[in-house]
Amino acid sequence: MQPPLVRESHSVALVGPTSPSQNAEPTIGQPLPACVEAALWHGDQLGGAVAEVLGSGFPSFDAVLPGGGWPCGVLTEVLVSQFSIVELRLLSPVLAKLTQAGRTVVLVGPALAPHPPGLRHDGVDERFLVWVDVDTPRDRLWATEQLVKAGSAGAIVAWLPLVRAEQIRRLQVLAAHCKGPVFLCRPESAARDSSAAPLRVLARIQTDWQITVEVLKRKGPPLEGPLQLLSIPGGLNTIMTPRLRYPSRLVPQVFPQEPAHAVDSVVAAASVRKRSAAEPQS
Amino acid sequence: MLLPPPCASDPPLSPSPDALRAVAIWALQFTPRVTVSEDAVLMEVESSTRLFKGKRALRDRVVAEAAELGVAKVSWATTSLAAHALARANIENGFKKPLPSLLDGLPMECLSAVRPHLTTLAQIGCRTIGDVRALPRGGLSRRFDKQLLQSLDQAYGNAPEAHVWEVLPDTFSAKFELGFRVEHAPALLQGARRLLLQMCGWLAARHAGVTAFTLRWWHDSMRSKDAGEGGAITVGTADPTRDIEHLCRLLAEHLSKVELLAPVGDLELSADTVHDQAGSNGSLLPDPVHDGESLHLVLERMAARLGPDAVKRCVNLEDHRPEWMAHWQPAAEPLPRKAKPSTELPQPTWMLAKPLKLAVRNHRPVYQGELQLLAGPDRIEEGWWDRDEATGESRHVVRDYWLAESKHAGLLWIFQAKLDDGAAWFLHGIFG
Numbered sequence: 266m267q268p269p270l271v272r273e274s275h276s277v278a279l280v281g282p283t284s285p286s287q288n289a290e291p292t293i294g295q296p297l298p299a300c301v302e303a304a305l306w307h308g309d310q311l312g313g314a315v316a317e318v319l320g321s322g323f324p325s326f327d328a329v330l331p332g333g334g335w336p337c338g339v340l341t342e343v344l345v346s347q348f349s350i351v352e353l354r355l356l357s358p359v360l361a362k363l364t365q366a367g368r369t370v371v372l373v374g375p376a377l378a379p380h381p382p383g384l385r386h387d388g389v390d391e392r393f394l395v396w397v398d399v400d401t402p403r404d405r406l407w408a409t410e411q412l413v414k415a416g417s418a419g420a421i422v423a424w425l426p427l428v429r430a431e432q433i434r435r436l437q438v439l440a441a442h443c444k445g446p447v448f449l450c451r452p453e454s455a456a457r458d459s460s461a462a463p464l465r466v467l468a469r470i471q472t473d474w475q476i477t478v479e480v481l482k483r484k485g486p487p488l489e490g491p492l493q494l495l496s497i498p499g500g501l502n503t504i505m506t507p508r509l510r511y512p513s514r515l516v517p518q519v520f521p522q523e524p525a526h527a528v529d530s531v532v533a534a535a536s537v538r539k540r541s542a543a544e545p546q547s
Numbered sequence: 548m549l550l551p552p553p554c555a556s557d558p559p560l561s562p563s564p565d566a567l568r569a570v571a572i573w574a575l576q577f578t579p580r581v582t583v584s585e586d587a588v589l590m591e592v593e594s595s596t597r598l599f600k601g602k603r604a605l606r607d608r609v610v611a612e613a614a615e616l617g618v619a620k621v622s623w624a625t626t627s628l629a630a631h632a633l634a635r636a637n638i639e640n641g642f643k644k645p646l647p648s649l650l651d652g653l654p655m656e657c658l659s660a661v662r663p664h665l666t667t668l669a670q671i672g673c674r675t676i677g678d679v680r681a682l683p684r685g686g687l688s689r690r691f692d693k694q695l696l697q698s699l700d701q702a703y704g705n706a707p708e709a710h711v712w713e714v715l716p717d718t719f720s721a722k723f724e725l726g727f728r729v730e731h732a733p734a735l736l737q738g739a740r741r742l743l744l745q746m747c748g749w750l751a752a753r754h755a756g757v758t759a760f761t762l763r764w765w766h767d768s769m770r771s772k773d774a775g776e777g778g779a780i781t782v783g784t785a786d787p788t789r790d791i792e793h794l795c796r797l798l799a800e801h802l803s804k805v806e807l808l809a810p811v812g813d814l815e816l817s818a819d820t821v822h823d824q825a826g827s828n829g830s831l832l833p834d835p836v837h838d839g840e841s842l843h844l845v846l847e848r849m850a851a852r853l854g855p856d857a858v859k860r861c862v863n864l865e866d867h868r869p870e871w872m873a874h875w876q877p878a879a880e881p882l883p884r885k886a887k888p889s890t891e892l893p894q895p896t897w898m899l900a901k902p903l904k905l906a907v908r909n910h911r912p913v914y915q916g917e918l919q920l921l922a923g924p925d926r927i928e929e930g931w932w933d934r935d936e937a938t939g940e941s942r943h944v945v946r947d948y949w950l951a952e953s954k955h956a957g958l959l960w961i962f963q964a965k966l967d968d969g970a971a972w973f974l975h976g977i978f979g
Contacts, residue, residue, distance in 0.1 A: 324881045349897045349979045350957035357896070370840055375897070380976060381861045381873040383894035391861045392886055394848060395878055408849055415845040470957045498958060498978040500893035501950070504922050512921055512952055 290505030303312035312483035322358020323494045330464070331484040335359055335446045340437045340462035344481070346453045351468045353387070353478055354496040360420060361388030368419025368445065371412055373394045374405040375424050393419070397537060402427040408430060409449075410436060416443040424450045434461035456481055472513045492524060562586055570616055570723055573748035577609065579766045582627075582710040585659060587634060589627045589710070597687065604937055615744055624649075627710070628702035632657035632676070636660065647703055651677025661697035664691050665963060676702075719749045720817040728767055728810035735764060735811060739802075742816035749789045749818070756787025756824030762798065763815040770809035777813075784847055786878045787822040793844050800851035835976045846878050863887040867929050868944045869898060870974060893950065894923060895960040895976030902973035912972035915955040923949030924963075948975075 318334035624641025
């Protein structure tokens with residue numbers, strides 16, 4: 266059984282680069298053996314895990330991430346339209362898992378103050394949470410770089426509204442020694458710029474407790490269309506009623522308008538008066 | 548026996564006893580057998596080579612650290628007098644050739660015992676130690692003193708050597724006169740590093756770590772009248788450490804905030820709080836946890852630069868008012884062992900520092916579009932006993948909290964409060 270397998274894999278490796286036309290249809294003639302098929306990476310497939318990955322807590326999202334989760338030891342960009350409305354809804358499952366395992370999560374320069382009772386509802390243990398309260402872009406970058414360089418934090422979540430591409434590249438090089446994932450939260454406008462981060466996702470909020478996630482960049486083919494994820498903030502489960510489950514059905518299409526009590530234009534007032542005078546006649 | 552005698556300071560000037568003593572204290576971390584002899588510090592390191600991972604590793608470390616301490620030359624030989632002579636002749640390795648052939652070629656003034664008789668010996672045609680050694684022993688002992696023959700024998704290893712070993716002091720305090728006047732505080736680090744290196748050596752010899760140390764500086768005599776004598780900073784760390792790199796970085800962060808009133812001439816470093824700290828166990832397998840800088844060291848360094856309040860950890864308090872539910876304290880302060888219980892009612896993940904008053908349109912609160920109230924009210928009425936001491940304001944809170952959804956701003960935690968002029972809506976948190 267063994268010798269033919271070896272011979273065939275040799276023939277694939279030699280023929281492939283010399284005649285590109287055979288690349289297009291590799292299975293014509295004889296099908297590839299299973300072990301060769303497994304070792305081959307096709308350009309249209311999702312890349313495998315380079316380092317350790319951590320499950321994101323959303324099975325459908327894990328399925329589209331290379332390796333099946335958030336990668337450790339590289340940068341991950343989370344692009345949002347406004348800070349602190351969606352990042353933690355996407356990240357809190359992985360942060361919860363890390364803090365429960367006793368790993369420290371460091372938040373660098375979030376726009377608002379973290380509220381531990383709320384985080385605890387999401388499963389994040391606040392004893393393993395460190396908040397680095399920095400404001401200027403320089404301090405944010407410095408603090409992030411120090412943490413990434415040391416690489417000993419369970420996870421680093423840094424809010425970097427103003428950062429240049431070469432600074433991201435520098436962080437990406439340093440992140441190779443990092444044991445945990447490094448999330449950079451950046452504004453949505455950064456999606457147009459190139460970035461050295463191997464994984465970039467764009468998160469938006471939706472109604473009905475959903476968030477949409479678009480994978481802008483990953484190892485593998487670009488993901489078509491956004492992904493809908495159900496993310497109910499922790500603690501709201503206890504008060505969730507069937508009626509509350511779909512808030513979109515509660516929203517009236519047009520908010521009831523108040524009747525106008527006063528008319529301030531002379532011309533308009535005259536027309537209103539004329540109309541009200543005409544009405545009893547008709 | 549392996550003896551490196553670091554000749555302290557520059558060769559033309561004889562080093563001061565204080566400088567030699569400082570080098571000796573640093574050297575005590577390598578071996579307990581350290582002695583000061585004339586212008587050199589001698590240590591016997593044969594028995595410590597295994598602890599410091601072999602002769603080459605030990606030699607590299609001694610040479611690198613000695614250079615920072617201002618040691619002019621480090622030499623190695625099997626006897627202390629031979630090592631001393633080699634250092635004077637600027638030869639490092641006394642193991643390259645057999646010792647007698649190395650020593651024979653050295654100028655005779657390298658040996659201290661020759662120096663009183665230098666003229667006489669030169670006049671009878673001696674140039675090297677080998678020439679002196681070749682003279683008949685009987686004549687040597689009759690015409691010169693006992694010292695000469697004895698130290699020749701000791702240098703060649705034919706007679707035993709005896710030394711008075713240095714004793715490690717109980718407390719550490721070292722002074723250093725800077726080579727030039729320093730006007731900017733960060734530049735003090737160069738001199739302070741030398742003192743820190745000594746302190747780390749002293750700590751390693753005592754198997755201890757430091758949690759607080761003080762750096763003092765004295766302005767030079769040409770200062771202006773209002774500048775004062777000098778200043779001091781005390782640097783603290785959370786865990787005992789004797790890691791020179793960490794202490795240096797920590798001191799650098801503190802020094803970057805100091806402004807010197809006058810040029811500084813002298814430095815003094817003292818270890819204030821010292822705790823026992825065992826050395827790390829050598830491991831056969833590489834330990835994956837310790838290859839980076841550990842997290843608390845990074846946080847400590849960040850707190851030193853950004854201020855202690857910038858790096859925070861949280862303690863939950865048992866209060867129903869959201870502002871006082873959590874207390875953020877500097878990361879260096881200890882946390883309670885057990886997590887305190889917290890409320891079971893829904894709470895947002897982000898809080899605004901100060902509630903934001905919302906506009907009202909059609910009797911509905913507005914924040915980036917009309918808000919849809921989803922759940923509520925959650926009435927918080929508490930704190931009538933609480934009062935802000937500084938401003939005298941009451942912290943009594945009467946609020947109805949609602950969960951609201953905005954099309955653009957997500958899930959919000961808003962409240963309605965009674966004011967003097969009717970009710971008003973405030974945004975207080977975000978479920979993000």
